Amino acid sequence: METLTLLALSFDALLNLSLLYLAWILLNCEDLLKAIVLFVAFGLLMALAWVRLDAPDVALAEAAIGAGLTGALLLTALAKLRVIETNKGTTQQLKQDSENFQTLHYMTPLALLLVAIGLGYVVFSMPPISAGLSNDVATNMGNSGVSHSVTAVLLNFRGYDTLLEMFVLLVSLLGVWSFGSTTSQHETTPGPVLDTLTRRLVPVLILVAAYLLWVGAHAPGGAFQAGSVLAAAGVLLLLMGWRPGGYLSTLPFRLILVAGPGLFAITAALLYLLKGQLLAFPVEYAGIIIFALETTATLSIAVILAALFLSEPPHSDKEHI
């Protein structure tokens, strides 16, 4: 047992120090591409940390969103930025990035060090044992309609947060669209290796997304994880040069975008009319309602995330004045 604790402890220590070191390097290195690659690696280590902290749901979300989609978003943004800089003749600026750093104030690091020490002290001053809301969650699980506690919190106990959060996703997409199109990426035809890889990978991603959605009712998984894995399939297709074209502005596509938040809000309104309470799922139907909400949410999340990756507004040529 002793060696086990020792091994676990050294594992944690190594993981933690690597996280901090990686964060420091990625934020302070000169080359932006290197920073992004390190950020992806950072996301992977974060996911390991979630696993060590018994948070597999968060690990799933981090693996799919934090390391996967954000990495793809960042890489694409950097590529577009370089195209812009080449066109504008400002490429030099990026290489001399380090010289453009603002003058380092002596006070800033010192003040931040004090803040960090203070926060560290506060963290240590917390009582060593605190049940939080775990007892309340355990007591009410039977009435939640699902048997996995994180899903119960996300979709039922704190379902109102999730409702608003779906609108956060939607609003960011509307914001991205309202800024108008940036330089569009014209993909070259993929080589045979990439082509085959995509053909194999996309169905697997869709299958895994469906599995995560279904498993969410009783084990780690759920709408956000499933939606992001599904979005990854879309991102893969976009990377291969597939473009939705005018399809983006059609009503059915828009309906999929708003289905998740819309159904959630309508359910909330209907339940208020029927039961006089917002989002109070009747216990006997809670499981089905949650599954319906999660399924539509998965679709919407996937399409919104993929559209965020594409970041081109529908009809950009017509509306852009």
Add this chain to the structure above:
Amino acid sequence: MQAIYFLLALFLLLNLIAGMWRVLRGPTAADRMLAAQLFGTTAVAILLIVAQATGDPALRDVALVFALLAAVTAVAFVRRAWPDEDPRHDTD
């Protein structure tokens, strides 16, 4: 038995950190990304070992998502950052 699993996991983590050295050193972006991919593979292995050690099957799902998304990131890298290595290649 548990101890062996953890020893293995620790060893893999050390491997991962060795890989980090390559990410930091480069010298080309492709070296970094390959090393980061190695990260992904090693992380999958760590997850599977920890899943075995703790008996938590959910960690296998995490490993699965890891493996899949690592492939997507790799494709994103190839499609987005690769032309950067070759100045003659025109992205637009």
Add this chain to the structure above:
Amino acid sequence: MYFYALIGVGLFSVGLYALINYAHLLRKILALNVMGSGIFLILIALAKRTGETQPDVVPHAMVITGIVVAVSATALALTLMLKLAAETGRAELSEKDRD
């Protein structure tokens, strides 16, 4: 698990430092993401203090919400950065227009 929470504090501070110190917008966006990860780490690490094997899952749900918010904000920020770069040629905020 206090160790993890401390590293969370560290990540928050490192991110804040980079956010203040560097001009390039992409780096600022990365810094905000690292800060977010630090906060999530504090939330989850301290949720282990239940005294039982099962951690408190409410912070887990909060962090999942936070991760989705973070990716939305990142996407919006990246698009805004690109639009700005297309206008000015630089992915930086010039010091001139600060009051």
Add this chain to the structure above:
Amino acid sequence: MEVVFKEFPWVAVLILLPLLGGIVCFLFSGIAKFTGLMTVFFTALSVLGLGWQIFDNGVYRHAVGGWGAPLGIDLYADGLSLLMLAATAFVALGVSVYSAGYFERGYSTRFWPIWLFLLGALNALFLTADIFNLYVTLELMGLAAVALAGLAGGKNALTGAMRYLLATLLGSLVYLLGVALLYHGFGTVDITLLAQRAEASPVIWAAFGLIAAGLMLKTALFPLHFWLPPAHGSAPPPVSALLSALVVKASFYILLRLWLEIFGPLVSNTDVSTLFGLLGAAAILWGSVQALRQTRLKLMIAYSTVAQIGYLFLAFPLATAAGVAAWSAAMYLAFSHALAKAAMFLAAGNMLRFGGHDRISDLDRVVQRLPLAAAAFALAGMSIMGLPPSGGFIGKWLMLEVAIKQGRWEIVIVMILGGLLAAAYIFKVLGHTFTQAPSPHESKAVPASMEWSALLLAIAAVLLGFLAIPVLSLLNIGNPFGISEVTP
């Protein structure tokens, strides 16, 4: 009928109607304008309904999902929330009518859904009793506001929006860390339960520092105001009106709410209050002087917002001895500033549209040819300066009264100086509008709806001065400021 009104779920309407209306606007862009106007109209009516409800029944509390705090999220409405909701409804109506004329087709379809989501976020923010839920509403509000700020495109608007985005994201993150500490320290994110459980400790201090810092950044309190002028000065005028009148105040509302319920009684009151007061005073003087120095009208109005935010923070030092009076004065000021500032930005938008520019020195002959906009600007200016009988006058008068009673002459002096400076920058603009230009400029017609919406908001800001007694009695429903009375 009366039963229906009293039992009707107005709170649900206030939150869900704008969100669903936004979805309809997004789906059917052809009817976006009509749907948007209808949604805003019925949302405003619901505020009336909710007002009636809590006037009769007292404070409103609703457990979402039937779980109740601490497991679930509670919605809560008292006089303070009602005042903020009412200000939102008024400004929303005015700005929506204005926007219906302002945005051309392409922009209109982008504006309406985002604006309705912003309205939903604001209402949800004023109605929640849960600090994590507040974080989600803050993010929804912030991202929607940034999207609107960058709507027009162009270098200035995009720079302003980017600066705003970084500030708002940083503010939210810092706030979230404070929430994380509070949750782990006291095992709940419900404001009422936190108020019961919290006791002075390092956790409270750190959480307060973080939450206050995050919200001060979002409220643009001096010296964290750097992002506000570029963002508010270069957004489209109706958006500037929304940002200055409502979005900034929403963060102040959270800070005030948490101060009253949780932090005020715990952290050593006088030191922190003095600091807030000092920053407020600095904001008033600095913002006013900067406003006076501006050459562009919209930037001037944006700096005026920085100054007016300062008045709200003057209430902190005054409230240690006279809680109810000081807070009532501050909220009265917040309400009348919301109306007046929205009217001012809209009037500026009319001048901008009419003459094609907003250089203050070039505004000549506006009065003769755009009398309604000039009247709106002048009336709104009255309230900003604090001239009787406007709402701004009552607010400042109430606050001065408290300050004089307590013998806080330094606050009295700052307030009077701020008023004089405000008069200077407003009369500077009015002076230019009355000047005879040698030759009239090229001009573009301004729709009547845009003229009247600005004027009516300005008139409302003035009329607010006659409604002091009913507004103050509504504000005190549920005794939102009562807690600060007990503390020494």
